[in-house]
Amino acid sequence: MDRKVKIVQYGCGKMSVYLMRYAMEKGGELVAAFDANPGVIGRDIGEIIGTAPLGIKVTDAAKADEVLKQTKPDVCIIATRSTMAELKEAFALCAKNGVNAISTCEEALFPWNSSPDITRELDELAKAGGCTLCGSGYPDLFWGTMVTNLAGSSVSITKIKGSSSYNVEDYGIALAKGHGAGLTIEEFHREIGNYNSLSSDEIKELVIKGAYIPSYMWNQNGWLCSRLGLTILSQTQKCVPHTYQSDLHSSTLDMTIKAGDATGMSAIVTTETAEGITLETECIGKVYAPDEYDKNEWTLFGEPETTVIVNRPATVELTCGTIVNRIPQLIDSPPGYITTDKMPDNAYMARPMHEYVKSR
């Protein structure tokens, strides 16, 4: 592409601080920003990312349709909430305007196995609009391409075991609530752990009805199996609360979590495949105690056994870096809802991002 990539930011919260700065640093041109929060609407984006005013003010998301038609951006970065049901409207708006969209929404990484109806609908809208929709972020690389790339050195894999933890405090309220942070153990089991005893078939029924709320690894295992060409036989999920021995303050929740209440959870997803490979993946999201830090560790069992560890990953920066680096591939993908397992692996951009875009 022989001009700057035009980018719109949809959702101007914690992630947008990095997303907007990175998009500009990598040579993109920010043309608009949307939010629904009255406290954010009208603020200059420079103020949000901590620079001098940049002359672009956050517009009310209610006017997004109008602004997209006016500005005709190449890409919309959506960082609002965590489920496809919550994302549907923003994705649909982009699709109808022929604007490629990429989201930090965790379910969006591989929504085919948790919200198939919404995903199919968006896929059709995107095809009609001639643009691509996808989800990306930290999981795309650190639970995704890093693992499948490593698998490229394995001769036979019997099991893929992954474990990743992150601090609920680094993210917004949607993530904290999704992890049951601040709930009593009883509330946790009622609100979050209520699928724990469901069989694979029972969950499948809920998924078809559009009534299933997946943990991040639910979608991740779908992504991994799709990328590795594995046929899923069954998939189940267990959510287990984490607690801490003393009270912990959460600024995201604006409350103190009492000792013994849920600081967050482990969600463990187990997938069995026709190829004999078991996936057992766990994500741990909680309000950290002072001595805790982010971890990401994956082991491929089989011949040979290989473990890779990412030490204290800067989860937030890596999420936003991965999203911005996906932009050229997003633009170059065929129209539709295209999950990133169907794209080439992420790549570092040593030059301005438009030089990596092949289309137009």
Added chain:
Amino acid sequence: MDRKVKIVQYGCGKMSVYLMRYAMEKGGELVAAFDANPGVIGRDIGEIIGTAPLGIKVTDAAKADEVLKQTKPDVCIIATRSTMAELKEAFALCAKNGVNAISTCEEALFPWNSSPDITRELDELAKAGGCTLCGSGYPDLFWGTMVTNLAGSSVSITKIKGSSSYNVEDYGIALAKGHGAGLTIEEFHREIGNYNSLSSDEIKELVIKGAYIPSYMWNQNGWLCSRLGLTILSQTQKCVPHTYQSDLHSSTLDMTIKAGDATGMSAIVTTETAEGITLETECIGKVYAPDEYDKNEWTLFGEPETTVIVNRPATVELTCGTIVNRIPQLIDSPPGYITTDKMPDNAYMARPMHEYVKSR
């Protein structure tokens, strides 16, 4: 491809034990094996890999031309020695017979920056023969695609620092000698460390003359810069001997290394690029003391800083797994000497290898 991939093994030493087994386990058909060592010629390959006889006997490499013409394999796996000068004949033979070839030879991973004349010559032969030549192995993934994949989450990189160590005892004599194992410190400095004080330009002159013996990271930095699209300004190399406080026996060298003599070395290669990214990569190959084990650790400095560690990698199995998994991509690559940075990233084969081959 709708039939088994026909494979020939060239060099039946330590690596071939895994390479031949993996090639068959992944659905390839082994049609011949060559070696120059009279102690190996005539042995059944089943005996070499530790199974019942398989009816294929190791042929004298002097007859390779004849056998290649007869068997018309799709791929030849070359695991003989470590330099392009030593590999040239086998590669040329494959090219002339239109047989794709992949080698464990470390220099072969990116020989353009150390043996450009030989590589150009082989490139032309391969183009004329309509086949592809390349090098792969442990470095291809664990110093290569693993690092560039990780870089896909970085916004700005100032330095890539890598360190990898392996046990000289796990490999053949070529590798042991290349690392100065068993030399006195004086011999080491004369034979191995003799390029340590050379400037980037002085080394370039030696390279052009075909008189430079690169450490593995010399080629690796070339691979990484090529893959990341970086322009190299200068590259230098320092080889530093390692020693141990007691005598150590080496079965590969069939000798006892005296305390204080070289057990092997660290080779540190530093590359400066026009994009402002420095590469500082080190490989440590030595006869291990009882408490030492393989390590592989890479850090990307910049925004953000990310470290990835592979714990006690099974270097030998990973080398051979990576090579065998590259076979479909090798067959599908355009003719010429095509380094793996130009291929898609390695991928696990859940099904027989010929199902991953697009050509024919």
